[in-house]
Amino acid sequence: xxxxxxxxxxxxxxxxxxxxxxxxxxxxxxxxxxxxxxxxxxxxxxxxxxxxxxxxxxxxxxxxxxxxxxxxxxxxxxxxxxxxxxxxxxxxxxxxxxxxxxxxxxxxxxxxxxxxxxxxxxxxxxxxxxxxxxxxxxxxxxxxxxx
Amino acid sequence: xxxxxxxxxxxxxxxxxxxxxxxxxxxxxxxxxxxxxxxxxxxxxxxxxxxxxxxxxxxxxxxxxxxxxxxxxxxxxxxxxxxxxxxxxxxxxxxxxxxxxxxxxxxxxxxxxxxxxxxxxxxxxxxxxxxxxxxxxxxxxxxxxxx
DNA sequence: CGTGAACGTCAGTAGAGCTGACGTTCTTCA
DNA sequence: TGAAGAACGTCAGCTCTACTGACGTTCACG
Numbered sequence: 001x002x003x004x005x006x007x008x009x010x011x012x013x014x015x016x017x018x019x020x021x022x023x024x025x026x027x028x029x030x031x032x033x034x035x036x037x038x039x040x041x042x043x044x045x046x047x048x049x050x051x052x053x054x055x056x057x058x059x060x061x062x063x064x065x066x067x068x069x070x071x072x073x074x075x076x077x078x079x080x081x082x083x084x085x086x087x088x089x090x091x092x093x094x095x096x097x098x099x100x101x102x103x104x105x106x107x108x109x110x111x112x113x114x115x116x117x118x119x120x121x122x123x124x125x126x127x128x129x130x131x132x133x134x135x136x137x138x139x140x141x142x143x144x145x146x147x
Numbered sequence: 148x149x150x151x152x153x154x155x156x157x158x159x160x161x162x163x164x165x166x167x168x169x170x171x172x173x174x175x176x177x178x179x180x181x182x183x184x185x186x187x188x189x190x191x192x193x194x195x196x197x198x199x200x201x202x203x204x205x206x207x208x209x210x211x212x213x214x215x216x217x218x219x220x221x222x223x224x225x226x227x228x229x230x231x232x233x234x235x236x237x238x239x240x241x242x243x244x245x246x247x248x249x250x251x252x253x254x255x256x257x258x259x260x261x262x263x264x265x266x267x268x269x270x271x272x273x274x275x276x277x278x279x280x281x282x283x284x285x286x287x288x289x290x291x292x293x294x
Numbered sequence: 295c296g297t298g299a300a301c302g303t304c305a306g307t308a309g310a311g312c313t314g315a316c317g318t319t320c321t322t323c324a
Numbered sequence: 325t326g327a328a329g330a331a332c333g334t335c336a337g338c339t340c341t342a343c344t345g346a347c348g349t350t351c352a353c354g
Contacts, residue, residue, distance in 0.1 A: 015283045018288070067304085
């Protein structure tokens with residue numbers, strides 16, 4: 001034990017950072033054949049979640065800024081995975097939808113990303129992996145408004 | 148309810164990202180009174196781990212680049228928390244040590260950061276928190292050389 | 295209508311970290 | 325002894341990610 005200082009390897013911040021790094025790398029490898037990044041997959045996922053989201057709604061669901069969403073959609077539109085259509089009901093808005101190619105890519109890329117997640121969780125037993133996912137969900141989504 | 152798409156909130160990457168964001172925020176709040184960031188605390192922790200580390204050794208232990216360590220130490224030296232001394236055995240190296248003030252800050256800041264971690268883990272029962280930490284350690288430190 | 299807000303867009307900026315080059319110092323081998 | 329090569333710390337510059345602020349367009353409310 002203790003190749004690094006014991007104090008450091010016990011810090012949650014350190015562990016979280018390196019866990020994310022490892023998963024990001026696995027994900028990038030898995031997604032490379034589809035020409036998309038993990039963030040772009042997340043955008044596709046959000047757009048597939050329900051019909052006809054505006055850019056701002058999609059940004060809110062993803063938890064990113066609206067200006068960040070512009071760049072994402074520019075890229076995805078360039079790859080013909082999504083399409084922006086003016087909203088007939090409110091012409092300030094763009095309705096963003098998946099193209100057929102986008103839907104195909106989403107399906108296959110999600111499967112690849114699932115495999116990457118399984119690889120990420122490989123050091124854990126199946127039951128532990130489930131508990132880990134649940135715990136992560138609890139701490140990530142917890143709203144501490146009254147700190 | 149489901150404010151976000153169910154698909155998205157189940158993605159590990161998304162959960163990991165937001166978990167890290169929340170912990171980083173809690174940590175920043177806890178550390179603010181001491182005038183240091185979470186990363187700077189990590190550097191202090193590494194330096195306290197053993198006597199007389201060179202900058203490069205410290206960088207390797209922290210998992211950052213040597214050039215990044217230069218900037219960290221510049222800042223910490225400016226706060227009089229660490230001191231660089233030329234290594235008498237090898238004058239290419241700087242030996243980096245905590246100052247007394249640095250040691251004090253480390254002790255108090257670590258306690259504050261521990262409190263932030265407890266707050267972060269608040270949505271989990273004590274036993275779950277322990278399992279979560281162990282699982283995180285397993286997946287973060289796992290070496291997948293043969294992907 | 296006309297004022298104010300919402301939406302999408304763009305330029306500029308900030309933080310974090312890395313790459314590459316440089317001078318200094320040590321090591322090794324002839 | 326001396327010369328080539330490596331290690332260390334430093335710095336400038338770059339990349340990546342995401343945000344802030346400002347702008348034009350479009351809607352809503354009086």
